[in-house]
Amino acid sequence: MSQLHANCVQIGAHAVLLRGPSGSGKSSLLLRLIHAGGFLISDDRTDLVARGADLIATAPQPIAGLCEVRGIGIVHGLPVRQEGLVKVLIDLVDDAELVERMPEPEYEEICGIPIPRWTLCASDLALEAKIGVTLALATGEMRLES
Template sequence: MTQLHANCVAFDGQGILLRGPSGSGKSDLSLRLVSRGAQLVSDDRTDISLKDGLLLASAPQTLAGLIEIRGMGIVAGMAHCRHAEIRVIVDLVEPGTNDIIERMPDPATETLHGIDVPVWKVNAFETSAPEKIETALAVATGKMRIVS
């Protein structure tokens, strides 16, 4: 098992790993995705494991079902699930940094525990961030496709 500094949310068991430094919007974006029907898997720390050929995300036991909301504190009681299959990784890009989101990037992947996972860059604070992430998940699961 590996532990990452990341959040994970899931739509119907299909996980989206949200990575980024502190303040990049992981929890804020997780909240917005939960309001759109996702379930929280983990906040801030995510355990990654391989089981029966599936790449799974889960929360460390002491953090399960908890989310830190900046300006409020740690909150319990949010819709959450125990684990999800990681289908896409979203690297959060902070506004004003030198990290540029390409207009039409080449497909990127990252290998975790021997499984290739698509990777996309998103600015968490853009209004369209939840829609972009749901689209990335739809592409990763074959419901949509990128036209070259």
């Protein structure tokens, strides 16, 4: 088992890890994705385990079902899933200049499983849509042109 300082949200049948430093917008993005139909798996810290060839995310027991909403407090009652099949890792940055225009696909090995990793700007107005694209690429619904 491994633990990341990351949020996890289920979108459709798959989960996305949202990683970034404190205050980078992980929880705000998580709330927007939940508002658009996603489900909270974990906020702030995510436990990860390999199950066969799959990477499974869960929330550590003390924070399961909870989400910190900056400026409001810790809330309970969001739509929740107990675990999710992770397909993508998103690293959030606060400067659009740090996002490559046409990056080569990258992977990060977590619990021995390679997961596609993308760096995106937290303030990008198309962020939720771009996360949908990364998930579609990871599941084979879309492909990158070579």
